[in-house]
Amino acid sequence: MIHLHELQKTVGNRCVFSDLTLFLPKASYTLLCGERHSGKTTLVRMLLAYERPDKGTLTVDGIDIGSIPDSRIPYLRRQIGLIADTPVLLEDRSVLENIAVPLQLAGFEQDVISQRTNELLQTTGLNNETNTQVSKLTDKTRQLVSAARAVIHKPTIVIADEPLQNVDKETAGLIVSLLNEANSSGATVLITCQSDAQLLHLVSTNAKSLVLTAGSDRNNEYFKPESGKNA
């Protein structure tokens, strides 16, 4: 689960978060909508421990991001699957090699890696591109590879930061179906987007949509963790 409590973060001279409180329970499915510069990507970077909060607490699966030592960050990131808006792939490797990397990093056995990779290639329809070098793929296929790589190791949290840019409807459907399947397996899914219109008819029925706006002087709503759902 993800718990933010009175989070404050300043980037440069701009205050991104002044008092943000949010609770996403385990296996929740959340669409976090917001306009540009509302702090969506900053939040994602903080969840992956690329940045730390200035004040407040940010807890991811029981780990306090503010105080995690640098040596433990890789272990945290192995529990999280990320689909970035611009996929970051191993350019001189094939699709198959890219997708298998998270399993290798997690230390899975070779037969498990082989089985899961083949299953995912079948599901996503990437069978014909298995040995294609990633640098030669189209943008939509690269994003699909990124999505497959994010879920193959069955992480506890899957974060998708505006994942449907530069993809067509079919690929969007495939990507969201991977997220739906991950959520049904118990992963906490968080998707950030500027507008949920494209997503709402694709995501699972239990998905909730929240809007993040910057600059408002209203107090935040506080989500009580013991209720197990958003207030």
Add this chain to the structure above:
Amino acid sequence: MNTLNLSREKTRNDYPPSLIKHAPPVLSVAPAPALVDQSPIDQTLVDQVVADQTPADQAPPKQVPQEQVEHSVPMPLYGEKAGLISQLKDCISSLFRKPPKVTALILALALSIPATIAILSSSFTSAEENLLDSRHLTVFLAPGNDNEVSQLAKTLAANKYITATELRPIDLQNKEVMALDVHPAMTLDKTQLSFIINELNSHTLVDYVAADLTWLERNVEAVEAARKLRLASMIAAGLFTSIIVFLLTCSDLPRQHSELRALTQMGASQKMLQKPLLLRSMLLALAAGITGTLLAWISIANLPNLVEMSTYEQILPRSFPAASMVSIVLLGIFCSIMTVRLLGKVR
């Protein structure tokens, strides 16, 4: 302050049916002209036309059975289960991929320059040795028994101002005469050399001492010059190599940075990042070093002979400069380690 707007909590039911994925299409179809006649329109036929005109993108997709193909996943290259052999194989195969292949070729061509300089420096070493070898006095001996001659040679060799002696027969006007080549130390000046020559001339076994004191003095200068040239060429080779390897490493940085970023994002630790990068850099340096040195050696060995080989044959290299290659590779490894240490801090 940031807010989370609860009032806009939406579910699937809040959207109008037209935006829902599987809502039935709304079509209006005019009856075909053939059907327009005086008799009432047959609704059944209209329904049939509507069904036939269903757009392709609303028709259910055809289920193309996909063949179950099992793809073989290569042995892990990252992570704790990554084996050294599989990583080495991957590094070797990566040298033959397009960018590293070009990088290796450029590096080899660039390294051939310092390799050439390094080979020439070994030639200066040979020149120095030859100059030292030519620094000698020829002592012509009077006929005498072998014991006395060998005793004289031993006495001279034991002298601290004499570095070596060599006894050899010389054919002098069809007459065999024994001669002793005496190599005086580099530190002796003209006065000391004159003293030694006089001492030798006074020996009963010595018939004549042939020595060119002027040449002996200039010989010292020539040896010093050869040593300076050797040192300068080694420094030049080292500098060239450092600059070339540094420039090529920097040119490969964007690709390496991208790879590191992807691996870091997936949770690779520092150790997992450094090992394959280091292996790849070392292999690249080794391949380029061997190729560059070979190119240099072949080019020098095929230079046209502008002067008599008998005089200058010792200047051209004859042996494979293993030391040059080792120094180039070591420098490449050093630059690789520095690169990895610089890039290893990517978050």
